[in-house]
Amino acid sequence: MEKPRITILYGSQTGNAQDVAERLGREAKQMLLSPAVMPMDAYDVAQLPSERLLLCVASTTGQGDPPDNMKRFWRFMLRKGLSPDSLSAVQFSVFGLGDSNYPKYNVTAKKLFRRLESLGARPLVPLGLGNDQHPAGYEAALDPWALSLWPAARQAAGPLPPGVPPPTIDAASLVQLGEPKYKVTLLPPHCPAPSAAGTAEGAPPPPPPPPPPAQPQGHHLRQPHPDVALPSEQSAQSVHVSSASSPAQTPTQPSTASHEAPSAPLPPAAAEWAEAVAMAASFRRVAAAASGCPPQGPPSSQSSTHAAQDSLIVNTGANQGHTIAYGPWCPYFARMLRNQRITASFHFQDTRHIELDLGDSGLTYEPGDVLAVLPRTPPAAVDALLKRLSLDGSQHVCVEPAEHNAATAAAAAAGQPVVAFGTVRALVQGALDIAGASPRRYFFQVLQNFACTELERERLAYFATAEGRDDLYRYNQKEGRTVLEVLADFKTATPTLEWFLEACPLLAPRLFSISSSLRQHPRQAHLTVAVVNYTTPYKRQKRGLCSSYLAASKPLLHDSSRTTTTTDAGGGEHSELAHQQPARTSSQQHALASLQALQQDGTPSNPEGSGLGPDDVPSAGIHQQQCVNGVVGSSHQGSDASEGGVERREFEQQQEALLGLGQGALASHGCFSGTLQQAGGAAQLSGSSSADFDGSHMYQTTTGPGSQGRVGLKAAGDSVVVAGSAPTKEGMHASKVAQPGNDVEHVAVWVERGALRMPPPHVPLILIGPGTGVAPFRAMLEERQAQAQATSTSGTAGCTQGAPNNSASPAPCTLFFGCRSRAADFYYGQQWHELQDQGVLLPPPDGLVVAFSRDQPSKVYVTHKLREHAACVWSLISKNGASVFVSGSAQQMPANVVSALEDVAQEQGGMGKEEASKFVRQLELTGRFCVEAWS
Numbered sequence: 001m002e003k004p005r006i007t008i009l010y011g012s013q014t015g016n017a018q019d020v021a022e023r024l025g026r027e028a029k030q031m032l033l034s035p036a037v038m039p040m041d042a043y044d045v046a047q048l049p050s051e052r053l054l055l056c057v058a059s060t061t062g063q064g065d066p067p068d069n070m071k072r073f074w075r076f077m078l079r080k081g082l083s084p085d086s087l088s089a090v091q092f093s094v095f096g097l098g099d100s101n102y103p104k105y106n107v108t109a110k111k112l113f114r115r116l117e118s119l120g121a122r123p124l125v126p127l128g129l130g131n132d133q134h135p136a137g138y139e140a141a142l143d144p145w146a147l148s149l150w151p152a153a154r155q156a157a158g159p160l161p162p163g164v165p166p167p168t169i170d171a172a173s174l175v176q177l178g179e180p181k182y183k184v185t186l187l188p189p190h191c192p193a194p195s196a197a198g199t200a201e202g203a204p205p206p207p208p209p210p211p212p213p214a215q216p217q218g219h220h221l222r223q224p225h226p227d228v229a230l231p232s233e234q235s236a237q238s239v240h241v242s243s244a245s246s247p248a249q250t251p252t253q254p255s256t257a258s259h260e261a262p263s264a265p266l267p268p269a270a271a272e273w274a275e276a277v278a279m280a281a282s283f284r285r286v287a288a289a290a291s292g293c294p295p296q297g298p299p300s301s302q303s304s305t306h307a308a309q310d311s312l313i314v315n316t317g318a319n320q321g322h323t324i325a326y327g328p329w330c331p332y333f334a335r336m337l338r339n340q341r342i343t344a345s346f347h348f349q350d351t352r353h354i355e356l357d358l359g360d361s362g363l364t365y366e367p368g369d370v371l372a373v374l375p376r377t378p379p380a381a382v383d384a385l386l387k388r389l390s391l392d393g394s395q396h397v398c399v400e401p402a403e404h405n406a407a408t409a410a411a412a413a414a415g416q417p418v419v420a421f422g423t424v425r426a427l428v429q430g431a432l433d434i435a436g437a438s439p440r441r442y443f444f445q446v447l448q449n450f451a452c453t454e455l456e457r458e459r460l461a462y463f464a465t466a467e468g469r470d471d472l473y474r475y476n477q478k479e480g481r482t483v484l485e486v487l488a489d490f491k492t493a494t495p496t497l498e499w500f501l502e503a504c505p506l507l508a509p510r511l512f513s514i515s516s517s518l519r520q521h522p523r524q525a526h527l528t529v530a531v532v533n534y535t536t537p538y539k540r541q542k543r544g545l546c547s548s549y550l551a552a553s554k555p556l557l558h559d560s561s562r563t564t565t566t567t568d569a570g571g572g573e574h575s576e577l578a579h580q581q582p583a584r585t586s587s588q589q590h591a592l593a594s595l596q597a598l599q600q601d602g603t604p605s606n607p608e609g610s611g612l613g614p615d616d617v618p619s620a621g622i623h624q625q626q627c628v629n630g631v632v633g634s635s636h637q638g639s640d641a642s643e644g645g646v647e648r649r650e651f652e653q654q655q656e657a658l659l660g661l662g663q664g665a666l667a668s669h670g671c672f673s674g675t676l677q678q679a680g681g682a683a684q685l686s687g688s689s690s691a692d693f694d695g696s697h698m699y700q701t702t703t704g705p706g707s708q709g710r711v712g713l714k715a716a717g718d719s720v721v722v723a724g725s726a727p728t729k730e731g732m733h734a735s736k737v738a739q740p741g742n743d744v745e746h747v748a749v750w751v752e753r754g755a756l757r758m759p760p761p762h763v764p765l766i767l768i769g770p771g772t773g774v775a776p777f778r779a780m781l782e783e784r785q786a787q788a789q790a791t792s793t794s795g796t797a798g799c800t801q802g803a804p805n806n807s808a809s810p811a812p813c814t815l816f817f818g819c820r821s822r823a824a825d826f827y828y829g830q831q832w833h834e835l836q837d838q839g840v841l842l843p844p845p846d847g848l849v850v851a852f853s854r855d856q857p858s859k860v861y862v863t864h865k866l867r868e869h870a871a872c873v874w875s876l877i878s879k880n881g882a883s884v885f886v887s888g889s890a891q892q893m894p895a896n897v898v899s900a901l902e903d904v905a906q907e908q909g910g911m912g913k914e915e916a917s918k919f920v921r922q923l924e925l926t927g928r929f930c931v932e933a934w935s
């Protein structure tokens with residue numbers, strides 16, 4: 001029987017609306033309809049008038065904005081020329097996802113519903129609105145909405161063939177499984193890749209094919225972007241098959257210059273990761289095609305939530321005459337240069353300053369852009385999953401859509417059949433989120449079909465139904481339960497690989513604002529990453545997948561102290577990095593080298609310090625030493641597995657080897673202080689330890705009262721503090737040491753457009769960025785610094801204070817930063833002061849305004865400070881045409897900033913309440929008030 005078609009379009013920024021659309025797709029099948037599910041921007045809008053049944057699922061993002069992957073569609077819908085009856089044949093409904101904490105609650109869905117109606121489309125059921133603030137999440141509204149939708153949709157689809165009973169969706173049908181979406185073929189060990197012709201429906205399992213055509217080196221991992229002409233042999237599939245099927249070939253980074261020799265191969269650990277990412281990219285094409293999404297746009301835009309054309313920045317380069325593009329699921333593997341904790345070791349929040357090497361990728365970005373980072377699931381978690389599902393990670397697997405549909409036919413016709421091929425391990429590692437995201441309700445629905453005990457079956461079935469929704473929310477989402485954890489709780493339920501692939505959340509990139517200016521740090525991107533770490537209602541400790549991965553990753557450079565020379569401008573830093581001492585192999589050599597460097601030169605190599613974090617000022621730790629006589633005795637508070645990219649244990653071993661201490665002598669230590677005893681080539685310490693030992697601090701001597709951390713070890717008899725904070729900015733010794741080994745992390749990244757766009761240099765900036773919200777503002781201020789440097793070298797003095805000007809001299813800025821306390825989390829404190837000294841920030845008291853919320857009895861936040869500095873804020877906005885940018889937590893902060901600005905307009909501008917609110921709205925409409933917020 002020919003099933004009536006239903007088109008289900010979604011606009012989704014972080015994946016929720018996509019999940020809803022896919023759920024509706026599954027339910028549509030149960031209703032004997034034929035669904036096609038795709039992002040709105042992948043849909044051919046010319047087809048809209050000929051649709052009969054249309055469902056739209058749209059979230060709202062930013063400050064009331066449509067998600068990136070529906071922006072093009074939405075622009076089309078807003079065209080004035082569309083006739084009011086153009087969609088009169090269409091019956092539709094819309095479900096929105098939003099959060100009532102935002103002032104523009106669910107506006108995207110509301111506007112879309114109204115617009116479809118105004119073009120003549122007829123609603124099947126009223127608009128449904130899911131709200132994150134509901135104790136049971138958006139599903140609380142989705143369940144009843146869907147229940148009312150299906151009978152209406154079925155009726156609108158026309159009569160059923162005679163004898164076919166009307167389908168229903170009830171509790172029983174919710175726990176039944178239909179046909180799986182994927183066909184999975186596990187290949188015998190060592191079976192080579194299938195041919196690029198792939199296996200369409202009905203074809204026999206993939207036979208051992210001839211090896212794929214050789215790829216030009218340096219391209220193995222690239223997926224093409226459709227806007228960029230690629231040589232035909234670089235089709236997504238052949239590229240993928242090549243990488244996955246040729247383990248002997250080591251994947252390489254592409255290089256951009258056509259005359260260049262192929263880039264150096266990636267180290268084995270990175271190559272394995274790159275192979276997993278390539279597998280994920282192929283799998284996403286398969287997933288999209290299996291949902292009926294035609295093969296248009298970049299492979300990832302069909303399923304990636306971040307892949308919209310509008311936000312997509314395709315960086316192209318050339319390699320051996322071929323153009324290459326980096327974008328969603330075609331990442332650049334950026335070597336991690338630095339990974340430095342910038343919160344005090346006693347502070348609960350671990351925040352990292354990360355520096356990535358963009359090498360010769362040609363990747364570029366503007367201040368305000370964000371970096372999409374693919375989290376790398378820890379190998380141990382992948383192993384656990386493989387064991388739990390009784391899978392052999394080294395076995396090759398072929399995944400393709402189970403059903404032939406218009407999308408697979410179109411792909412085959414275009415010579416790009418959709419099939420993913422690689423090892424099971426690569427598939428799990430690259431494509432699936434098993435250790436980060438909480439599974440959706442559908443996961444429980446699938447799992448219950450595989451449970452082997454009545455108890456597990458009953459519990460899973462309950463979770464899969466609307467009645468169990470609140471309990472599921474409490475057990476699952478509120479607890480941040482991961483797929484691995486759920487599988488551990490339901491021990492007898494072991495789904496097959498095809499069902500697991502269908503139900504497991506896909507690995508999604510995480511976004512981080514870029515915190516550097518390319519002009520100040522050529523070929524680098526810096527990030528300021530707060531490691532997600534929270535306690536659940538049941539007191540389980542949870543950590544974010546991507547931020548933990550970044551924090552635990554090994555960088556190329558290890559600072560021998562906390563401070564670094566990150567403020568170098570004009571490329572000096574890059575070349576400096578390139579001339580690092582070659583890495584030593586043994587930890588003892590490494591540690592000795594560090595010590596020798598200090599012994600040879602007691603003068604700080606970076607007298608300025610970098611001002612990255614609060615340990616640039618006297619920290620509680622160094623003043624609270626609880627020294628005990630002898631070698632050990634400690635109460636180290638911070639329990640991070642890694643500091644500055646060096647595993648704590650590894651560092652301890654270096655220390656122990658170097659200092660001639662017994663194994664474990666420094667284990668679970670605090671600060672060590674004592675006396676240097678030079679013995680042969682080695683150094684020995686005796687003394688006492690205290691509570692601020694930190695793996696990223698090495699060998700600073702006490703040469704007199706108040707001078708801790710000032711000079712390196714010099715001679716036997718010097719007293720030593722193995723710990724450290726620099727009390728003054730002159731006091732830090734920061735020698736950079738290249739890490740040994742080739743296990744330096746290569747982070748899979750691409751650049752996306754952020755919400756904040758920097759205005760021309762003559763526009764003053766008011767930057768409001770509490771916590772890691774300050775990240776994009778570091779990029780903007782560094783950019784202004786570079787602009788000022790450029791104008792000063794061309795004859796014009798630094799920043800122009802006060803009045804707007806049309807010269808090339810950048811206008812001054814003011815930064816409102818908020819954190820807990822000066823000692824704990826004043827990120828980049830010293831750098832802000834330097835920028836102020838240079839005139840990039842206005843002079844005190846208005847240029848750098850910091851709200852240390854806990855440094856006084858009553859809490860103080862950036863919004864209080866905005867009101868305190870109302871006169872300056874108002875003058876900059878009303879007289880100097882300043883732009884106001886806000887970045888950081890989405891919870892209350894943006895709305896509070898709006899209220900504070902309204903108060904300022906009332907107090908300083910003499911406006912009434914309504915006028916002030918219109919004024920701020922006008923700033924927003926003219927692009928002079930922009931927010932980048934995340935939850």
Ligand SMILES: Cc1cc2nc3c(=O)[nH]c(=O)nc-3n(C[C@H](O)[C@H](O)[C@H](O)COP(=O)(O)OP(=O)(O)OC[C@H]3O[C@@H](n4cnc5c(N)ncnc54)[C@H](O)[C@@H]3O)c2cc1C
Nearest residue numbers: 436510511512513528529530534544545546547772775934
């Ligand atoms: C445009 C943009 C720019 C961003 N820039 C930055 C930046 O510069 N620096 C930065 O650190 N972050 C930034 N973020 C936020 C960052 O992307 C997220 O924090 C991301 O989820 C971290 O990834 P993860 O894998 O470590 O955490 P995940 O594994 O994704 O875990 C995050 C999830 O954990 C849960 N969670 C977190 N905290 C709590 C809590 N207290 N209680 C209950 N549940 C909780 C939430 O469900 C949350 O979605 C940005 C986000 C966006 C959208």
Ligand SMILES: Cc1cc2nc3c(=O)[nH]c(=O)nc-3n(C[C@H](O)[C@H](O)[C@H](O)COP(=O)(O)O)c2cc1C
Nearest residue numbers: 012013014015016017059062064098099102105106
């Ligand atoms: C950065 C950010 C901005 C948001 N802005 C809004 C908003 O303006 N209005 C709203 O109703 N919801 C807003 N939300 C809530 C989302 O719409 C909600 O979390 C939704 O479930 C996300 O769906 P998605 O994953 O499909 O994008 C925002 C969420 C985030 C993370």
